[in-house]
Amino acid sequence: xxxxxxxxxxxxxxxxxxxxxxxxxxxxxxxxxxxxxxxxxxxxxxxxxxxxxxxxxxxxxxxxxxxxxxxxxxxxxxxxxxxxxxxxxxxxxxxxx
Ligand SMILES: [Zn+2]
Ligand SMILES: [Zn+2]
Numbered sequence: 001x002x003x004x005x006x007x008x009x010x011x012x013x014x015x016x017x018x019x020x021x022x023x024x025x026x027x028x029x030x031x032x033x034x035x036x037x038x039x040x041x042x043x044x045x046x047x048x049x050x051x052x053x054x055x056x057x058x059x060x061x062x063x064x065x066x067x068x069x070x071x072x073x074x075x076x077x078x079x080x081x082x083x084x085x086x087x088x089x090x091x092x093x094x095x096x097x
Contacts, residue, residue: 018042058082 007013012025019038024031033039051067059078073079 059085 007029012027013029013031014023015026015029015031015034016023017034017038018032019042020034022034024034033042048067052065053067054063055066055071056063057074057078058072059082060074062074064074073082
């Protein structure tokens with residue numbers, strides 16, 4: 001917060017953009033971004049960050065980060081090998097029955 005006396009009335013505030021770090025001037029003391037583009041950029045980034053979460057790969061057991069809720073495997077390779085293993089297990093089950 002800028003205390004009264006440190007800022008002259010009618011003069012713009014010197015602020016630092018929270019997105020690009022650039023110094024900019026604003027007539028409002030509570031402005032966070034230098035432009036609307038920085039505001040949109042920052043919010044988009046925050047949103048994708050919050051959507052990302054750690055998961056454990058169902059094939060190799062390694063943790064991986066994904067923003068998709070339905071992702072079960074760390075990679076295409078693990079996804080494919082899990083599918084092959086499932087198909088193989090199903091086939092061997094059919095043989096014994
Ligand atoms: Zn900016
Ligand atoms: Zn994996």
